[in-house]
Amino acid sequence: MAVNDNAAATSRHGHFPDPDPDDAIAVVGVACRYPQAPTPAAFWELLRSGRHTVTKVPADRWDADALYDPDPAAPGRLHVRHGSFLDGLDLFDPAFFRISPREAAFMDPQQRLVLELGWEVLEDAGVVPATLRGSRLGVFVGSIWDDYAHLVYRDAVHAATQHTLTGVHRSILANRLSYFLGVHGPSMTVDTGQSSSLVAVHLACESLRRGEADAAVAAGVNVSLLCDTSVISAKWGGMSPDGRSYTFDARANGYVRGEGAAAVLLKPLAAALAAGDDVICVIRGSAVNTGAGSSLTTPSVRAQEDLLRAAYRRARVTPEQVQYVELHGPGTPLGDPIEAAALGAVLGTPRGDAPPLVVGSVKTNIGHLEGAAGITGFVKAALALRHGEIPASLNYAAPNPHIPLEQLRLTVQQDTGPWPGDAEQRIAGVSSFGMGGANCHVVLAEAPRLDKQGIPAPDASADGESATRLPAIPWIVTGRTPEALREQAAKLSAFGVDVMRPADVAWSLATSRTHFEHRAVVTATEPGELGAGLEALAAGMPAPSVVRGVVGEGALGVVFTGQGTQRVGMGLGLCGAFPVFAEAFAA
Template identity: 50%
Template sequence: MTELRQWLVERLARLCATEADRIDVDRPFREYGLTSRNLVALSGQLAQFLGRAVAPTIIWEHPTVRRLTDHLDGTAQPASKLRHGEAATTVRPGETADRALAVVGIGCRLPGGISTPDGLWEFLRAGGDAVRRVPEDRWEAYRLASPAHATVLDRTTQFGGFLDDIDGFDAEFFGISPAESAEMDPQQRMFLEVAWESLEHAGIPADTLAGSRTGVFVGASGDDFARRRMEDLQGINGWSLPGTTLSVIANRLSYVLDLCGPSLTVDTACSSSLVALHLAAQSLLTGESELAIVGGVNVLLSPGGTVYADQASASSPTGRCRPFDADADGIVRGEGCVSVVLKRYGDAVRDGDRVLSLVRATAMNQDGRSNGLTAPSPAAQEALLAQVYASAGIPSTAVAYVEAHGTGTRLGDPIEAGALGNVLGRDRPQAAPLLIGSVKSNLGHLEAAAGLVGLVKNILALHHGRIPPTLHYTRPNPAIELTGLGMEVVSRLTEWPAGDGERVAGVSSFGIGGTNAHAVLSDLPRPVRP
């Protein structure tokens, strides 16, 4: 065993109060029960032992003793190739147009009273901030449940991106009885309305889709309503199960509109809606669907998720999401719904649709056994980025802006920034850095709907030729070498960088269980081969 490996094994054994011979060099550090704070401290001690600086995220990049020491000894293969494979083969000239998808409609219901795409753009352009205190009656039932519950709530984070109205619903419009409507998860109600509005925005009458191969793909993971409703055993009735089941969020739209394409709700936590987009893209490209409605929805009916985030030291105690900033101190949860309507680009041209932007490529992967189930993997993020841009046939220097996952956490931001910089930021002209930002600073983290909110922000930015500011950014996180990575955070309304070709943007999402997704957008329609 090398001196470095021996030192690391002994240091880890002391931290875990165990014997050195009980340390498995192939077991992730996090599985020894160490906190993120412990591991960041360990990276600092490692720097002292080596007599040189090491990144505080190095333990997440190489999450076992063997992989870390192999890396530091210079004997390891690049992690992204070793564990996640080579990037996908670049598409051949002419193929990109055949695989491009057109976004033809948008619907949204978001914090800050936002209910239209134009309203969202004006809000983002002006640097709007929709984070506020929890509505007074939102969690009152939990407070009244017991003095113990009230005590927990008193010390729970009180900030978030909350909607003004989650109860309003025109059940009669959708042919739903009052009795059934009362048993429906607000996420079902909201998605029905927002999906309908996205079809209106696309100029597609909903009643013309009956019997069509229209697919519905929705990202959702919150089950607050179901947990509360199904605990009332005496109140369960014939509408309770379909009203509370996540799968029915997608299925109900298919039922109401008589759609015959795939219909599914996707749950990969915070990457859910971008994974739903990826599945919709595959369905369109294979001909399984001729039209796709893609959505994401999240409602914060219970304080449970916030209590968890607090206990995991993930919440911002100041109630502000500060992506990539030196004062970033955690996430701020949010709620809302977004829907987009997609077609194959050639079909959109044939049908005379207004094309808002193109989806050039999508991809998803998994972290595998990273440094803990909920810990991000830098290698997986880099591999995903390399794969999706190779698939799109777009060189890294052509990407002007990436709407990052950007949660404003001390660990997640440096890992994501490092992956973006290593794949898309390096080797760029100093005057043309990769621009990055995050809509979570405006609305909070919409969890299962977050990826699609970022997608819509990019669509609007491409259309208007300007990138909205990321709020609360004043100075870079010292763990992120933005200049060295060839990147810059957009902190004010910024004109889209000038260039000779199309405008290209990306959007990333990462799920707490390790499922990652990325989408590539552009503004210019590509020629379609006859």
């Protein structure tokens, strides 16, 4: 059956319906922090190369061997010794966020991650955070565990201070970012179980559509500090004893716990296009519902079917127009067949002559991030749409005997490859289901096929010429401390100056980055000089092309002494290179 009769009719005549301008939401920024993948670029490389991040539990978390017992029912013991864990959770720069070291010591590491990713997602979108102060930016964060709070509770009677409550309360995950940015849109921490962060995306979209917010950060975060929460999860019965998630595979025996966080910046599509934003992908629609099966934690086929129909009706997308779905896909013997049955009923069997629906799960790469699982799948799907590729879903060899893939018209992505088919528009879905039946599905589409300014790309020959001989171009590098300044220079140098367009980089550094107290300007006429200047700045060494300084009190003054030329032709080079200077000179 068609999800929407009107949409189906337009599809049969070869026309892909445009997104409803009142509903379409643009994703204009992405930031993430995963094991072995601290940036979206690193995360994408991890996915497309088919790697996983599951390891034995680190010794600084708990002694996995001492706690291990292969019997899942053994009291006080764990039958699992693996997970996917972040490094450096103890590292944080409180001064950057105007937080005292004493207060920072009481902050849940999840709060720290949300602050860091909130800053990074704005930078990814080219937004200077200070420009948002007083604006209606919304913040929506999904999270379900509070391990750090339980660590604090153990000694709270003797050690609690005025910072303890705000340091451990989950509401502050969102509120602290809103406070730091000085914004006044909705700010909330969402807990719907494992679907929390995708529900946060849905709520952010609804807030934008209702006009409560002009832009929104949607995020999710999950850390595993205590063996206690792993013991609780293991006794529930859903965890894999061999440290692998076998999504849709015959070996499916549970999920692996994972750590990480991600954030996306959302804006109404019309506003994003009008502002010339770099649109990563478009949210065409989403839906949430609740429904459990035979028990509180058993999924419901009917509820998932209703959810999918509602999401695709809202998005005005028919089954045959969907090419890929990022599964909830934890790799459990019960949950996977139920999810497959619902997908097959709504998006698989009604596909007509269209190829089977491709499915996969990021949980096979980095584990189940629980409260942050939904936004992790969302980021994977967004990057896949952006790059026109679908990464492999790992650990798949033979289908679960309770999942008739051919009959359901589903197929698991076994190798990284190009986006399937020759679709008029790439469309993907993302599912996330909470253990108590709180379900969410989001429908994504590729960005409008324009460059980020909505104008034709520059002529290649002109770009090549500018790469070899440039007018003097300044690259502004700043940091809160001298060490941060050098580190920023090192990061910029690591991107590879020769493959960047220097004028574009100069523009971005000048207009879309916060300018901190410690500053430097690297000037050059050739890419090689820019690279050498960055290397010198990163090493703290002097260089002719580098000027350093620290912002002090008072205003900047510029004096033109009027003493005439010091050499013949002085200023003619600037006139030839910069029309604005030439016009002022002529005037």
